[in-house]
Amino acid sequence: MKKLVERLWPDTVASRAIMVLVAALLAFHLLGFWAYRVGVESLATAARDRGLAEHIVSIKRAIASAPAGPERDRAAHDLSSASLEVHWSKVSLVLGTAPMTERTKTMDARLKELAPELAAESFRVGFADDGALGSGNADAYRHMMLVSVQLADGSWVNFSSSALGAHQNIDWSVIAVTICFGVGIVVVALLLLRWATRPLRDLAIAAERFxxxxxxxxxxxxxxxxxxxxxxxxxxxxxxxxxxxxxxxxxxxxxxxxxxxxxxxxxxxxxxxxxxxxxxxxxxxxxxxxxxxxxxxxxxxGGASSEAIRAIDLASVIETIVDDHLDQGYRVALIGSTSAPVLGRVLSLKRAFSNIIGNAIKYGHAANVAIAESGDQIVVTVEDEGPGIPQADMERVFHPFVRLEESRGRETGGTGLGLTIAASVIQTHGGRISLVNRAIGGLCVTVTLPRGGSRIQSAKLVLDQSTDPADPTRQIA
The missing domain is CATH 1.10.287.130 (Signal transduction histidine kinase, dimerisation/phosphotransfer (DHp) domain)
Structure with missing residues (x-):
């Protein structure tokens, strides 16, 4: 679970800041919407209760002033509305034995507070869901609030409302406006954060290019x-x-x-x-x-040199190294491309490939060199017939002063810097070097260097820095 969270958690400062900002905005809007809903509902409930209390008092007075009988029943029907039905009858719509629930007590106290006149009269409040009508008629008035007010002659004015128990619908226009504001804030914040974190990106790039x-x-x-x-x-x-x-x-x-x-x-x-x-x-x-x-x-x-950078034929440089070893009686073979143009320093590259081919002859007794082109790269492979290198030592052999053959005899003597120098020169020229054991035995060294195009131009920009007269490495000849 922890790894999953780490994988989903963004890596950059800007993306993390955006995520924190979005989370904060989401929490703020949810809290604000909740507060808005609570406030609106509170105001709506207060206004609704006040209107209900005023209607009950005014309708009760109007019906009480009418003659008893059909006139009162007709007046009750005339005073009814879509949200509040009014009936006059000899009995109370709310049963006297109806249980007093918490919401019934709250509404009773609320109406008496808003209309003190009701407190002095016989006044009943109930909800159909709570059994205020009795089990027989409850289904017909499901979700309704009922109010019964007794007149002076003992008759009752009964009120029923279905709107009092209804919930307000969500205002989607408010949510849409909130989402638009949130998106706008995130976009502006993203632009500002990218601008604010640009110095950090420049610092990271400078550290990588150091x-x-x-x-x-x-x-x-x-x-x-x-x-x-x-x-x-x-x-x-x-x-x-x-x-x-x-x-x-x-x-x-x-x-x-x-x-x-x-x-x-x-x-x-x-x-x-x-x-x-x-x-x-x-x-x-x-x-x-x-x-x-x-x-x-x-x-x-470290691969640095005061030698000028120029276009050279790597194939000719390697051919010269191979010829020198052939003249000394070693088994060396060269195949592949006869032309391999690269940009770099002749002496540095010659030293690097001399070390690689020399190691193949010293430890592998033979060297088979192949030059090939792969897209915009030159690939040079050097294979030998030696015992190879243990997989655990593949990276260690590039460390300075490391020799897997510890005898340091005259036949295999050395300082353990050959591959270290070669790797430094290759990397300085924008290339890569890798080692792998051959399936049939021996070691294969693969060197990849850029040829032409944008990569070689990028390498030239890096290499040109060390030809500056102020370069301290030029003090060593």
Whole structure:
């Protein structure tokens, strides 16, 4: 039940405010309509009772002044109306033994209060439903109120009214006007709420588009005071993050520069060694250290680069990577489209696909690369013949410094940043990367990048931000 309520409850501030407003309006109109009905009925009842009391007194006086016999009966019929029938007779229409119910007592007291003259005379009030006529004639006068007033000669003037027990019909015109007012208020409130919550939508969009590759663009601090405070806090947070990342990158650049100097000296000194085996081992260790430094710096850049964005042929870039691995004697195959135009940075994309194809060769012993077009997208798949990746580790392998092979031997050594850097570059270019184990064994890496159209233009707008001269990421070469 709770989940159903949460599913039906709207998510946006504007929709929730509209729902609250509609509920409040509905409650207000229902309460107002109830108060209106109670007030109108009270006024109508008071006017009806006063008119009944006045009619009873005036008709009783008129009949009492007429001669006894047919004249009084004729006068009673002449004074009758559609809502009040009058009869003159020798007996009372209301039985003296009729039970006194609550409504009978209330009406009796009400009429005597409005017409004090009736209190001094023999006066009976009853309702046919309560047995005031006796069981024999009750059906003929169902739902009627009966009043009997005794004259001085002992005869009775009997009154019966069916309108006194009737309920008023609902005034649909009032309900229609109320509904129209409610709809108008909701429409105006919807427009005003959309205008009032626009700063919140802008804040959400700015948070979603936040990236270290973009030149910081301050979020406008307008709207209500709470929204202005949130926008100001967001701007401050973004500036702090940018400053923190810049300082971290500058520190790593300085450390890398300081490390490269002794590495270069060690490499020069190794050339003086006469033992070729030892020299080769030292050169391999130094090369591995340089590779670790390069990978760490590339990771810290987060896919950012000072390289210009331009139209490139991704198929040619991948073909160059494949040829390099073929020259080194690895089993690599390339099939599919010979042309795959995308918008991006050549070096960044080459580094990303080099990492993906390199991992396929390192862990899967072979790489089968396929390039295809799907609508306005370029799809590149890289399949290997390795053991694959456990399903529980599919997301974890994209985390920095994660290596499923823990030996870190020279054959499969690395920093665990290859897929992290590749995913960062692909996402920066507006693409997606996914992993899936093949049914026949091995891993399949699928990379999707936009080609042409509106998506690639949107990607260009994002990527162009990092080419700004003020971009702090340009401080690392």
């Amino acid at each position: 990236s270290l590759d973009q030149t910081p663009q301050p979020l406008p601090e307008n709207g209500p005071i709470e929204v202005r405070r949130a926008a100001r806090a967001f701007n401050t947070m973004r500036e702090r993050i940018q400053r923190l990342v810049t300082e971290r990158m500058q520190a790593m650049a300085a450390v890398s520069h300081d490390l490269r100097t002794p590495i270069t000296r060690l490499r020069l000194r190794s050339e003086l060694l006469n033992d070729d085996t030892t020299r080769d081992l030292i050169d391999a260790d130094l090369g591995e250290m340089e590779g670790m430094i390069d990978s760490t710096l590339e990771y810290l850049r």
